[in-house]
Amino acid sequence: MEDTAAGLRRSVGEAHRLVVKVGSSSLTSPGGGRLDERALTDLVDVLAARRVAGGQVVLVSSGAIAAGIGPLGLGRRPTDLATQQAAASVGQGALVAAYQAAFGRHGLTVGQVLLTADDTTRRSHYTNARRTLERLLELGIVPIVNENDTVATQEIRFGDNDRLAALVADLVGAGGLVLLTDVDALYDGPPSRGGARRVPLVTTSAELDAVTIGGTGSAVGSGGMVTKVEAAGIAGGAGIPTLLTRLPDVGAALSGADVGTVFAPAAATQASRKRWLAHATTARGRLVLDDGAVSALTDRRKSLLPAGITAVSGSFAAGDPVDVCAADGRVIARGLVNYASGELPRLLGRSTRDLARELGPAYEREVVHRDHLVLL
Incomplete structure (x- = not known):
């Protein structure tokens, strides 16, 4: 030593x-x-x-x-x-x-x-x-x-x-x-x-x-x-x-x-970008996930989709950093969100395929892409 x-x-x-x-x-x-x-x-x-x-x-x-x-x-x-x-x-x-x-x-x-x-x-x-x-x-x-x-x-x-x-x-x-x-x-x-x-x-x-x-x-x-x-x-x-x-x-x-x-x-x-997300950003809001989405992010390193989100809080614009939380409130990740806080509530719990069919192809995208997400 x-x-x-x-x-x-x-x-x-x-x-x-x-x-x-x-x-x-x-x-x-x-x-x-x-x-x-x-x-x-x-x-x-x-x-x-x-x-x-x-x-x-x-x-x-x-x-x-x-x-x-x-x-x-x-x-x-x-x-x-x-x-x-x-x-x-x-x-x-x-x-x-x-x-x-x-x-x-x-x-x-x-x-x-x-x-x-x-x-x-x-x-x-x-x-x-x-x-x-x-x-x-x-x-x-x-x-x-x-x-x-x-x-x-x-x-x-x-x-x-x-x-x-x-x-x-x-x-x-x-x-x-x-x-x-x-x-x-x-x-x-x-x-x-x-x-x-x-x-x-x-x-x-x-x-x-x-x-x-x-x-x-x-x-x-x-x-x-x-x-x-x-x-x-x-x-x-x-x-x-x-x-x-x-x-x-x-x-x-x-x-x-x-x-x-x-x-x-x-x-x-x-990687530098992941460190930046983890330490150099201040979350503008929170996304609460169900257990399946938590497992997809932490175990399988997947992107976050609307279907796995149960609640949204805070006021943020597309591109802002947000905390990603488990159902008990634990912060498990931070990422850059692709939607503004006002857009998300109507998307929660729905598949990107259904959203694209109803609202257009622009909605067939992740809420947070895995390349812009860091586990904490």
């Missing part, structure tokens, strides 16, 4: 293209009212050295909302969306300016890339984001990625930058993902309690069954250890190892030191 962990640490540390995510609590003062210039500079010094040596780095940085708390005269992170957006509008400029100054001391230029979940939900936006990031890296720029909190609505938010970082790592084909937080590693219980032990290596999701994972760990962040473990799983599904540690240890971590927790990538990965 030690050899496996050491090999994975080397793999992340030596990756030519690396995605690094840093959380709000690591970059701001304890109250979250201002940026911690020393912490930011220490991080940039490590990443700039890597870039100058020939590597490529994409930095996914939280901190915009936290950095805007002080200038707006707020005592804590706002809870309502409008004030969060106002804080992000003020704080994002300060955050990027600080990064530009810090990287500029190393002769490097940064480029700001703001994304919403909608940019990864819609395929055309997704490919455009990838093209932009690739071009920035080709030009020697260090992309600074953040969720676009100034315009994101509650329905289209990533909710945290850990998931965003994992999706970006997949997007750019990174060789490693580094998640920096205010806790030095994953522990088998709350680190604040005595007796909790560091988990140096996670090779399978089953190993996490014995681990008590906490939620949001700071007053200025929106994520927590749960979101970091989920992000490691998303990256692992793309064949990307993940290293979790705290900001002060990032230099040692990238040098292969035994710090933090390293997550092994999955042995078998899904």
